[in-house]
Amino acid sequence: MTSIDLTAPEAATPKLGRKRDHTRDPEILAAALDVLAETGYDRMTIDMVAARAKAGKATLYRRWASKAELVIDAVACMKNADIDMANLPDTGTLRGDLVASIKSHSIEDGDRKIHVMAGLMSMISCDPGLADAVQSAIVEPRAAVNRTLLQRAIDRGEIPADCDVENLSLLVTSMAMYRTMVQRKTANREFLISVIDGLLLPAVGLRP
Amino acid sequence: MTSIDLTAPEAATPKLGRKRDHTRDPEILAAALDVLAETGYDRMTIDMVAARAKAGKATLYRRWASKAELVIDAVACMKNADIDMANLPDTGTLRGDLVASIKSHSIEDGDRKIHVMAGLMSMISCDPGLADAVQSAIVEPRAAVNRTLLQRAIDRGEIPADCDVENLSLLVTSMAMYRTMVQRKTANREFLISVIDGLLLPAVGLRP
DNA sequence: TATATCCGAAACTGCAACGTTTCGGATATA
DNA sequence: TATATCCGAAACGTTGCAGTTTCGGATATA
Known part of the structure; x- marks a missing residue:
């Protein structure tokens, strides 16, 4: 196999x-x-x-x-091409961590992953094994990073403990996917930061 | 044609x-x-x-x-199957309007539209005419509703005027698309409301 | 009623790609 | 060095679907 x-x-x-x-x-x-x-x-x-x-x-x-x-x-085999959970940024603020996790390399890699997912969309509904492979290799690693960064911010009291971590951790990826697949625009650094500053941080009560 | x-x-x-x-x-x-x-x-x-x-x-x-x-x-021809811009809900609050725009019929219709888009994903990058058709028939009408509801909330002073209307108006649809296409779960009423209450409203400074 | 055009069913052609196989040449192992 | 297996190139058979055509029967128009 x-x-x-x-x-x-x-x-x-x-x-x-x-x-x-x-x-x-x-x-x-x-x-x-x-x-x-x-x-x-x-x-x-x-x-x-x-x-x-x-x-x-x-x-x-x-x-x-x-x-x-x-x-x-x-x-x-494209699992964790760019993501290193053991070595996440730790700047002391949620915004600092999120922005630091957007290196130019991870933008390209994220863009590639989204295009791969788009190419698999039709197939993914037929083959459950493929859906699992996509889930664990593409989707989950990125969400895990955001989930960890958010949990750290909760632990240090920067953001409220009752915020919707699960939806928040998928927010940036969802918006990037929508922009790439539907709007046919590139999810560049400027866009990703606009999502962080315009949606994510306000949603947890922070003003950038 | x-x-x-x-x-x-x-x-x-x-x-x-x-x-x-x-x-x-x-x-x-x-x-x-x-x-x-x-x-x-x-x-x-x-x-x-x-x-x-x-x-x-x-x-x-x-x-x-x-x-x-x-x-x-x-x-x-699937344009505006469920959306009626001339007859939007007007409950007096942003949350009321958003929740009112989630009728069970529009959930099914939205789900169908997302599946149609998923089916077109591979084709959409080849044919620009198809991308335009998808844009104007599926994507834009829904975004226009949210944009209008947000603008009304700004006009009545319910939410700050400098909030990120463009990203906010795409938020719910993006999350629904991600949930349907990637997580293979249904974007049901409960989920949509969790996005509204957990992300959208907090992002504009409202507590549900 | 007579006729022209519609309809759905089914057989047919053409093509593109999958998957297989064969070939001569290169290369690591004994 | 001898041999077994590798390699890339290219030809082959099969399959599946797009698109075409033909057929008998139904139906609206004159």
Whole structure:
């Protein structure tokens, strides 16, 4: 199912000959994500991915049984590309933490994730496994960051303890997704800060 | 292009014989939207729509030149299915107006619109005309309602004049879209009110 | 009533992409 | 060095759907 399974040695494997080069797997998966983000799942073809990765189509089919498995693996392997829960910003204020978590790299990465999700939208309702992969690899990590930052602000008494942490932690991502998917505009730094200053902070009783 | 164009009389049309029955067009378009919302654009087939509408495939191709035109027409014709700008609620408070605008019918309609958008996600990045149709038929009408209700609240001095009306007017829809598309949960009345009371009203300085 | 056009059902064509397979050449292991 | 497996390229068969056409039957117009 996953690329990890493919690395497992089989019972009666002959030991002679060349071994498969798994160092190229990440390149192929990255190429798959690129094509997915640009064209969407249904219009994406294996040939596109192979061409992008400068690999033969046969090479891909040697490693993944189908287009669906390739995509699921690609999504699963994009987990935590930019998010480091163990090393969150700690500036002393909620606004400082939120703004510090918007590095230019994480903006690009977030944008990419949104486009990948858009490409998976039609497929996601059919395959529950894919929905789970998207949930744990794309959605949940980002929400966890915001949830932690909000909880810290509560703990230090900066914001009221009875505020709606769950909805608040999804606010910025929801607005970014809407802007990207529906309005077809980029969720750039300026926009993200306008959401923080215009919606999130006022909602917890802070004036930026 | 549109069903309206198809009703236009042609120059040298013979006057004899049976005329095309356009009273069934809305049924066919509604069937197209149903299939679109359920299966997505790429997996949707003309046969599905024909079967749903209990019509022949040839009948559909007599009226729309292609699958794309059928879908664009269907989206355009769902304009304002539930929204009546001339008859907005006016309860005297922002919360009253917002809650009053969430009738059970408009919840279902909003849910349907979100599923239609999800089905169009992959296609929407290819066809700019489709993006415009979605924008004016699905997205903008709902935002306009919220924008008006917020502006009224400003005019009567209920909320500060410098609040972020543009982002605020997209807040509920964004959260509903996120919940439906990503979390695969229904954006029911309880959820919508939790967004209003937990995010929107606090963000404009009101305590529900 | 006679006729022209409609209708739905179903068979058909064309095409695009999936997934498979084969090929010659390269390369790591024994 | 010998061999087994890798690699990328390219051809192939199959499938599924878009779009077309044909058919018998129904229906509104004259």
